[in-house]
Amino acid sequence: MSLTEDVPKPKKLTGGCLCDSLKYEVTFPEGHDFDKHSGTCQCNQCRKGTSSLFYIYVGASYANFSWTTGTGSLKFYFCVPENERAFCSSCGSWIFWHTKGSATMSIALGTVDSLYLWGEGADGVSVPRGGFGRVLAGGNKKTHEFCENEIPGVTDEESISNILGHLNGSRFQTTVDA
Numbered sequence: 001m002s003l004t005e006d007v008p009k010p011k012k013l014t015g016g017c018l019c020d021s022l023k024y025e026v027t028f029p030e031g032h033d034f035d036k037h038s039g040t041c042q043c044n045q046c047r048k049g050t051s052s053l054f055y056i057y058v059g060a061s062y063a064n065f066s067w068t069t070g071t072g073s074l075k076f077y078f079c080v081p082e083n084e085r086a087f088c089s090s091c092g093s094w095i096f097w098h099t100k101g102s103a104t105m106s107i108a109l110g111t112v113d114s115l116y117l118w119g120e121g122a123d124g125v126s127v128p129r130g131g132f133g134r135v136l137a138g139g140n141k142k143t144h145e146f147c148e149n150e151i152p153g154v155t156d157e158e159s160i161s162n163i164l165g166h167l168n169g170s171r172f173q174t175t176v177d178a
């Protein structure tokens with residue numbers, strides 16, 4: 001059973017970049033499998049792209065994502081031609097990763113607004129007091145990609161479990177059996 005099976009799931013999220021030039025809204029259909037579509041990536045591109053040890057994302061339908069501000073500061077970076085990384089050229093926040101033509105996208109979890117992520121100002125009805133962070137970031141089916149680039153003693157399996165608790169799950173692209 002999934003860790004997040006019986007807890008409330010968001011029907012929508014809002015988020016944005018650090019300087020508030022870019023804000024977005026994304027909706028989720030009933031039954032959206034957050035466990036299946038969320039994950040982390042430790043590839044060298046995502047590591048440098050986030051300036052952090054790994055990228056944590058929540059998957060969504062590309063058609064359900066929309067900007068709620070102008071997009072004057074929106075830029076795209078292409079490590080490889082088919083994969084676009086959307087970011088704010090004013091403050092540098094990386095918002096999402098998307099393969100051109102794909103129906104799905106990976107939204108950088110750190111850009112999700114505090115209301116949804118950890119419950120700042122939550123009413124306890126439409127948004128739980130603790131937010132949806134655990135749903136968005138957790139679950140037994142969570143996948144960890146490009147684990148061959150994990151940092152021994154820092155982001156490998158045991159360390160992730162010890163430091164981040166719930167971020168267990170299936171690890172892929174690792175030299176050690178997942």
Ligand SMILES: [Zn+2]
Nearest residue numbers: 017019088091
């Ligand atoms: Zn910005």
Ligand SMILES: [Zn+2]
Nearest residue numbers: 041042043046
């Ligand atoms: Zn990656």
